[in-house]
Amino acid sequence: MSNQLLFNAAELLRRPGSERRLSLQPTVVELGIADQRFDAGATVLVDLRLESLTDGIVVDGELRAPWADSCRRCLAAAAGQVVSEIHELYQQVVTDPDAFEIVGDQIDLVPMVRENLLLDAPLAPLCRADCAGLCPTCGIDLNTASCDCAAVVVDPRWDALSQLKTNLPEQ
Numbered sequence: 001m002s003n004q005l006l007f008n009a010a011e012l013l014r015r016p017g018s019e020r021r022l023s024l025q026p027t028v029v030e031l032g033i034a035d036q037r038f039d040a041g042a043t044v045l046v047d048l049r050l051e052s053l054t055d056g057i058v059v060d061g062e063l064r065a066p067w068a069d070s071c072r073r074c075l076a077a078a079a080g081q082v083v084s085e086i087h088e089l090y091q092q093v094v095t096d097p098d099a100f101e102i103v104g105d106q107i108d109l110v111p112m113v114r115e116n117l118l119l120d121a122p123l124a125p126l127c128r129a130d131c132a133g134l135c136p137t138c139g140i141d142l143n144t145a146s147c148d149c150a151a152v153v154v155d156p157r158w159d160a161l162s163q164l165k166t167n168l169p170e171q
């Protein structure tokens, strides 16, 4: 499998200030991503602008990839799209600690794309922002049902408040 994300930058490096646009659609597996949040066959939209400097190439653009997981609160299916804004630097002689290396005029976009997607994928995915989750006592899904557990288990914060009340002098 040829790596469509391996870009020969010789031309760009010869003329600082020149630029090149890249629109690529690698699959998750082509990026070497093995992560349960990303389907191996899913397509990643890679839209980049490469601009050469005197000592490297600036890569700007955007990545988009679908993710799917189970909701951290209720365990139902959760899905969405990762959108990564890209601002990266590639250098032949790496002087910037955050820069990626240009090896033999070749820019390998794979590690950079992979790193950004994994960084921006949700760590605690939710089926929706206001998911009510499962009851910690009986396990019922509070999005679709209710239980009486909350009435029995007193929230410690309210407990402190009722303590305070009893300590107050009678009006």
Ligand SMILES: [Zn+2]
Pocket: 071, 072, 073, 074, 075, 076, 126, 127, 128, 131, 132, 133
């Ligand atoms: Zn949920």
Ligand SMILES: [Zn+2]
Pocket: 135, 136, 137, 138, 139, 140, 147, 148, 149, 150
């Ligand atoms: Zn309950």
